[in-house]
Amino acid sequence: MDDEEPAEPSFRIRRAAQLDGDMLFTIWWWRSVEATHTFLGERDLHRLAPGVRDLNLETLDTLVLCRGDNKPIGFLTLTGAHVEALFIAPGWIGKRGGLTCGVIF
16 A cells, blocks of 8 residues: 655545455554554554454445545444544544544544
């Protein structure tokens, strides 16, 4: 996944599709959690990864945040009106993508 960004990023929101599963898992687990959950060691990340992947975000009520070229850089997962998860690829944190997800929701 390329974290390069344009000077003024533009975002798109779309529903998750079956083909998004691996990318959503990568953004969630190997990018966001690895960067922000410093209390988890490398061994913990690898041990927990299969159970996390089995959640199949693409089958839940998940909105995918994409760059202007439609490459996923984050997602928002809902249960009814409750936000279950909001994860953004580390290179895109602070670029207003999370706000974009919140406005759509």
